[in-house]
């Protein structure tokens with residue numbers, strides 16, 4: 412069985428780190444998937460780092476990366492990918508808005524069907540205001556045109572083969588938009604739909 416790394420960017424997530432560490436490691440263990448979880452503390456102002464340290468000593472296979480200040484989610488994702496040692500690598504939010512069970516289907520599509528990138532595509536945009544939906548719609552219309560790939564339901568929730576991760580990491584761009592760049596680099600790609608969950612606190 413090949414190892415799955417899960418990169419989890421975390422900014423002010425002290426309440427969610429223990430829940431996410433428990434839920435995701437429990438799920439992967441139950442399905443006998445070898446894993447590591449990499450929590451990247453993106454300069455949080457709360458006790459996120461202390462919670463990551465606790466998770467590291469509570470569960471096997473957890474690593475923490477510590478930023479000196481808040482650099483933003485894109486940088487946190489890239490630092491996590493650079494630290495990952497798995498044969499494939501997933502990226503997911505720390506607030507469980509990306510349903511962890513979807514990781515199982517992503518892993519299956521990679522390990523059994525040979526896809527090199529599995530994109531998480533939003534089935535619905537969850538509970539967002541009409542204004543937010545409209546402005547996000549406009550933003551993705553422009554992005555779709557720029558990238559040449561439909562970005563309207565794209566997300567940062569995805570799984571990539573180690574090869575694709577390496578290709579992404581050698582790109583000179585440092586100020587990136589991960590969800591678009593990971594589509595742009597090519598590779599054998601498929602997608603799975605997921606419903607954006609409500610943020611639980």
Ligand code: UDP
Pocket residue numbers: 419420421422423424453481482483484487503504505506508
């Ligand atoms: N995040 C981060 N750095 C930031 C802002 C957010 O690492 O500067 C993380 C956050 O902890 C979460 C993910 O990025 O794991 C998505 O953030 P959020 O839930 O705020 O965004 P949304 O759900 O609105 O996309």
Ligand code: MG
Pocket residue numbers: 504506508610
């Ligand atoms: Mg969120």
